[in-house]
Amino acid sequence: MSVNWKRFILILVTGAAAGLAWNAASGRGFALGRSVLVQAGDELVEARDAKRLLDRGALFLDARPRDFWRMNRIPGALSLPEDDFDRAFASLEGPLRRANGIVVYCSGFGCDASHIVARKLRERGFIAAILNEGIPAWEDAGLPLDSVPRS
Amino acid sequence: MNPLARHPRLALVLRVLLGAFFIYASLDKIWNPAAFAKIVYQWQVVGPVPSNLVAVTLPWVELLAGALLLAGAWKRESALVVALLLVVFLVAAGSVVARGIDVENCGCVSVTQAESASSWPPSWTKGVGWFLVSRNLVLLGVALAVAFVPPRKSPSPPASR
Numbered sequence: 001m002s003v004n005w006k007r008f009i010l011i012l013v014t015g016a017a018a019g020l021a022w023n024a025a026s027g028r029g030f031a032l033g034r035s036v037l038v039q040a041g042d043e044l045v046e047a048r049d050a051k052r053l054l055d056r057g058a059l060f061l062d063a064r065p066r067d068f069w070r071m072n073r074i075p076g077a078l079s080l081p082e083d084d085f086d087r088a089f090a091s092l093e094g095p096l097r098r099a100n101g102i103v104v105y106c107s108g109f110g111c112d113a114s115h116i117v118a119r120k121l122r123e124r125g126f127i128a129a130i131l132n133e134g135i136p137a138w139e140d141a142g143l144p145l146d147s148v149p150r151s
Numbered sequence: 152m153n154p155l156a157r158h159p160r161l162a163l164v165l166r167v168l169l170g171a172f173f174i175y176a177s178l179d180k181i182w183n184p185a186a187f188a189k190i191v192y193q194w195q196v197v198g199p200v201p202s203n204l205v206a207v208t209l210p211w212v213e214l215l216a217g218a219l220l221l222a223g224a225w226k227r228e229s230a231l232v233v234a235l236l237l238v239v240f241l242v243a244a245g246s247v248v249a250r251g252i253d254v255e256n257c258g259c260v261s262v263t264q265a266e267s268a269s270s271w272p273p274s275w276t277k278g279v280g281w282f283l284v285s286r287n288l289v290l291l292g293v294a295l296a297v298a299f300v301p302p303r304k305s306p307s308p309p310a311s312r
Contacts, residue, residue, distance in 0.1 A: 003298075007228040011219065015212030023184060023207045032207065035199035036188040109252075110193030 037112045041122065045129040047141035050103050053129070058101035061092075061128070063113035072147040074105065074138060082106070082113035085120055096126055108134030162302035165293050166230070170220030172290070173213045173233060176260045180210035183262045190258030194279065195250070196243045212236065220297070230298035237291040244287065247279045254279040 023029030030036055038044065045053065054060060060077035062069040066088075069079040078095065080088045089096075096102065102121065106113040111134055118128040131138065139145065180187040188206035192199055212232065219229035240259075247254060256262070257279045276282055 003227055003231060004225070005228075007225050008231055011216055011225070011229060011232045012212055015215040016208035018215070019181075019208035019211035022181065022211065028182065028184060029207070030185040030188070030203070032203040033200060036185050036192070036203055036206075037199075109195045110189050112189065 037110070037115050039115070039119070042115055042118065043127070043129045044132040045103060046132055047137045047143060050105075050129070050131050050138070051141070051143055053101050053103055056100065058103050059095060059099035061102060061104045061117065063104050063106040063117040064111075068107070070150045072145045073150075074135070075144065075146045077105075077146075080104070080117055082116050085117060089120075089124070096121075102126060102128040103131055104128050105131035105134045105138070108136040157300060157303040159302040159304075162297070162300070166220050166223070166226060166297050169230070169233060169290065169293050169297060170217045170222075173217030174221065175217075177210040177214040177217065179261045179263070180206070180258065181214065184210075186262040187258055190254070190256060190262055193252075193254050194243055194247055195252055196246060209236070227298045230294045234291055234294040234298060237287050237294060241284060241287050241291070244279050244284050248281070248284070252279070257283055259283065 023032070050058075050060075054074070054076070060074045061080040062073050062077045063080060063082045065083055066079050066081050069077070069081070073079075078092060080092055104114040104118045104121070106117075114130045114134060118130050121128045135145070184207050187210065188203045191197070191202040191206045197205065213236065216229040216232040216236075219225050220233070244257075255274070256277050
């Protein structure tokens with residue numbers, strides 16, 4: 001009934017080494033040293049810096065599905081849901097052109113809607129920063145959300 | 152101990168099923184490591200960079216342990232590796248459930264999004280919730296049985312004269 005712990009460790013180490021080798025050499029790997037959501041050209045902004053931008057009149061865009069925006073949002077944020085981008089973008093083009101800076105956010109923690117929306121905006125000529133870690137980071141920084149329901 | 156629990160055929164079936172499940176569970180994650188890294192991050196147990204390391208290494212440990220179980224080599228050690236993984240998954244899933252975090256796709260078997268028009272399999276089998284915890288408890292029991300319940304020796308045929 002004895003366990004050979006060297007074999008046990010060998011299975012773990014060999015498996016992990018194979019994974020790292022596959023990531024490096026297979027062509028299907030990705031950069032391990034940064035969030036998998038971040039791509040070249042993405043500009044991240046931390047919550048406190050985002051608040052300063054908000055105070056200076058930056059336009060905040062909520063990339064979550066519209067129902068989430070209806071429940072709560074960063075004060076003054078407009079809805080530009082990633083899953084309905086083209087339609088929502090058409091109605092927001094005016095405010096976007098007049099904006100003194102743009103910040104996009106979503107639910108944070110693996111949510112890539114804000115990254116996708118910021119890239120789509122970039123393709124259309126708008127520079128938009130992404131709130132790093134989204135709403136959870138905003139709340140963790142002690143910053144308020146507007147929870148008045150919207151229709 | 153219940154003699155059925157030590158039946159050689161039952162031990163073989165449990166070991167092969169456990170190995171096959173872990174091989175199957177590893178394949179989509181190995182093929183789509185970045186998609187799996189996003190899901191690991193959504194569990195909110197570790198930060199983005201540790202999530203990447205987990206996403207890259209864990210499926211290969213699953214594959215190797217599963218292959219060894221299937222081949223019948225290093226049975227006890229590979230079953231214990233599987234048991235260790237399951238304990239880690241259970242602790243992480245318990246943490247996700249306790250914090251009320253909504254993870255649509257646990258990434259346990261497939262990393263593709265649960266957006267199919269089909270209602271099968273139901274969404275509660277894909278997310279992090281009590282179904283996942285129960286399933287992992289069953290798998291943990293199987294892994295510990297493979298590791299620590301040796302099958303009864305088959306009776307040897309009577310010696311011919």
